[in-house]
Amino acid sequence: MKEDRDATMEQVTGHITGQMQSGPEDLPLGSHPLFATGDLDEARDRVARVYCDHRLEVMGRAPLAARHNRLDGQDLSINVLTYGAKTQIAPGALEEFYLFQFPLRGHASINTGTRGYEIGGGSGGVLNPDDDVSMIWSEHCVQLMLQIDRRSLQRAARTEFGLPQGAALRFDGARALEGGAGQSFLGLLRFVMSESQRGAALLGQGSAMGRQLERTLLVGLLQSQLPMPDAAGAAQSNGGAPRVTRRAEEFMRANLGAPLMIEEIASAAGTSVRSLQAAFRASHGCGPMNVLRDMRLERAWEELSNPGVETRVTDVATGLGFFHLGRFSEHYRKKFGCAPVETLRAARRG
Structure with missing residues (x-):
């Protein structure tokens, strides 16, 4: 059974790390180092700066060898963290953020004050902002973590999945990510991380693509960690x-x-x-976007059928959000049986 568990973990985490070697120095996101230290107080202070204040204690005989790589976005950050040694971490309530954790190596025991569970071997979990959290990470545990602004994740849950306004967004325990939505979510994380290694700045630049990518990560997390109704x-x-x-x-x-x-x-x-x-x-x-397109085509027909002196097909099309004129003409002909310019010419002749 242990061999099967290890094989499953290798299959899932390999989706993220590629050919990750045995040494803790070979962490993903290596081009985005936050710190590396063997000093307990320094490790606690550096982690607290980006997460929250917490208690950190080394357990067992292995020396502390903390390393933290971090890729910052606007509403979330992607983190890879290891302490090397077996450690106890007690942050209490996270308050301002949710924290998704997925062990790439080793495992972690989580206690939220009301229940306990274990992640690792292909399973991960999300810490809620108001849980009283304490954790024990195994020796050589390497965690992939997504730190997400509390309000941003709640907004995504309302927009994408209909979470009622004012309702609590809560996650409960460990969930396997070997297949389906979990595998897709990990695949997206792997893409963002690998692109960052190549120097591509996908997150944190304020671009439309960056914002959309962050939104997709939030949706992927929600879909992989929450039971979704039909x-x-x-x-x-x-x-x-x-x-x-x-x-x-x-x-x-x-x-x-x-x-x-x-x-x-x-x-x-x-x-x-x-x-x-x-x-x-x-x-x-x-879908609604198809209906929107038809509404815009009907408005285009109205404007071209009642033209002013300066009415032009290009202006009408771009004013209604059709910036690919060939595609606009194709949709228009399919709906009305003629080209936009033919409607305009006929209106002017009449």
Whole structure:
């Protein structure tokens, strides 16, 4: 059984670390070192600066050999930390952040004040901000950790999965990440970490891609660590679905020229992205972004059919968010049976 457990762990952690060698010096995120020390007080102080104040004690005979690599984003950071020695860590309540932990090597015993569990061998877990946490990390334990701003993760849970406003977002114990959503989440983490090793600045730059990547990591964490209901079934049984679609359509119609994202539409409709998609599939047979595109095409037809002196197809298209004119013409012809310029010419002749 132990051999099977070790094989499973190697398979899962190999997805993150590639060819990680046996020595603790070969930590992932090596191009982003935060500190390395054998001094207990220094290790405690350096970790406390980015996490929170805590008690740190060495257990057993192995010497402390702490190393911490860290990649900072805006709402989260990716961390790889080892103490080398068997250690007891007692931060109490984290307060301002959630902390996802996944041992790449070794294991950790977690006590939250109300229950205890163990992570390692392909399983990880998330510490809640208000848990009274204490942990014991095994000798040579290497942890991959995602530190996430409390409000940002709660906002993602409300937007993407319909967590009610004011409801607590809580994680409970260890979850295996060998396959499915867990494997996909680890694969995304591996991509971000490997790109950072190549010098690509994907996180923390304030770019649209960086923000989207962080949002995807939050969604991946939630999907891999929380039991998710069947969104489509929930929407079909929800009597409020027509009201949701009506609110979404009103918002889209009032903002046809704005670069809308599905998260904004869901928020305006007072629901989650999943529930919004399910409601639109039930009522329209397609997703909300397809409906938005059709609304924009209909507005384009109205403007081209009632042109002013300076009305141009390009201006109408770009004003409604169609920046690929060839694709705009293709969608327009499919919907109305003619090219946009033909509608404009016919209106001017008439």
